[in-house]
Amino acid sequence: MSNELTYILGAGASYQSIPVVKTFPNRFKEFLADINKIYQEDSLKYFELFSSCSRFSKEITSHQSFDTYFKKLFHTNSLDLVDEFKQVLNLYFTWEHLEDDYETKWKKSNTMHGLRHRNELEFTKITKIDKRYDALIAGLLKPVIGKSEVFCKTNFITWNYDLNLFFSLKNYFAPEKTTKDFLNSISNNEYEWNIDNQISVINMNGYFYSSKFDDLTSLNEKEGISVMKEILENGFFEASTGKDANKIKFAWETEIEHAKVAKEKIAASENIVVIGYTFPLYNRLVDFEYLSHNDFGTHKKIVIQDPNSIAIRQNLFDLFEINDNEYIQKNVVALLDCDSFYVPSNIYGINRNNAPNVW
Structure with missing residues (x-):
């Protein structure tokens, strides 16, 4: 296994199924x-x-x-x-x-009318579960039939409340389990999930959950209005x-232990991918606990994936007082394309002398 891979997820990572601040x-x-x-x-x-x-x-x-x-x-x-x-x-x-x-x-x-155009302040739900999560998990797994094993240990530091990541992981690692059973099987504690020591998830803001989902294996089994009436x-x-x-928390309620665990994951990672996260004001004190000036050196590659990634990259440099030199330009990359989540090629052994023995 290569060094670890860490994703930092913000609201923009789930925009196909959950509204962002503006909408x-x-x-x-x-x-x-x-x-x-x-x-x-x-x-x-x-x-x-x-x-x-x-x-x-x-x-x-x-x-x-x-x-x-x-x-x-x-x-x-x-x-x-x-x-x-x-x-x-x-x-x-x-x-x-x-x-x-x-x-x-x-x-x-x-209705006889066509789909109404939604303006920029209105949310258009594309899918219940953002399909990019499912595609990401598939891309992280070795092509071994009947087995879910990642190319390298992967961590998710997520600020999101939604269950996009949760259900995408469940679909590959325990599709037959109920939501409650899967949650119980992966929960280290209230904020950290671990799957077979291959994938870890740190929920920096806690997470959303409804006990009405306990017996579900997927979100397609019930309708929202009927579940609300049950509740x-x-x-x-x-x-x-x-x-x-x-279970829903905010940055000012975040325990310091969350940041300590996140810091350990960052330290162990060769690649850090930031998706849809803008390092907002209220989260900043916590962000400073798990990210530091030294993480932007030549030993790590950081990819920022967002339609506004160039501005986010510059904002990061200002926050962490980083000089934009040639080494930084090479290792901190802004990626505008968000059609699919970025996966670094070196987890597959590409550009190394020996290809991975997984086929």
Whole structure:
């Protein structure tokens, strides 16, 4: 095995199935429209739910991101609202993960009109699970029939809440297991997953999960609206939803242990691939814990993959006070093409004297 490979994932890595900051407020309003349908069925029973979701929608519209709003609640010691709106957020993510893609939803609606053009502030769901994750896992595996074995030990440092990576890994390593059984089998602790000592995942922001997914083997087995009704049947703020919602964390809630483990993965890696991650302001103190000036030297190759990768690259140099010399230009690369996730060729032994013996 070659040295380790580490991916740092941000929201842009899941944009085909989960909205990014710019499109989230309008997407949440679509979720709120479905909540309103439930509310209309029994306004007394679902009043508290509809009120919470409506207030959250109003707040995120008036803030740059829901992270900003939660940080304000943190600093003003409004912890009851933090708990309440984490449950709202968790319910939204439950709905989002089960929602059909835009084209499928249009076909089911039986409308005579064609697909409506969505503007840049509207989210267009391309697929339930971003297909690029599935393709990435396939590309990391040796071509051995009936076996899932990676070319090199691979780490994912992810800031995302979504389950794109989780289900893509499950599809190759345990397709027959239920979601709950697979999660239990890979969980080292609340924030770190490990698969056969081949793949590790560090969830820097915690992660989204719904106990209503426990018995599923895929997300195609249930519809979002029916699952929401199941969740809400016993009351929106009942214990199980609170436990699920508490898995969602923010950078200022991140334990230092998360960063220590991430730092170890970075240190062991020959290649670091940053996908859809912009090193945002609120995450910066944590980023400084696992990345350092020395990681941008000649011994590592860093690829930044994002439509705005050139600007992100320059931002990184400013943050870590790096001089853009010829060595850096060679080893810190900006990649604009995001149709598929980047995999460095040297994990396959390409450009080395001996080709890998995997065929």
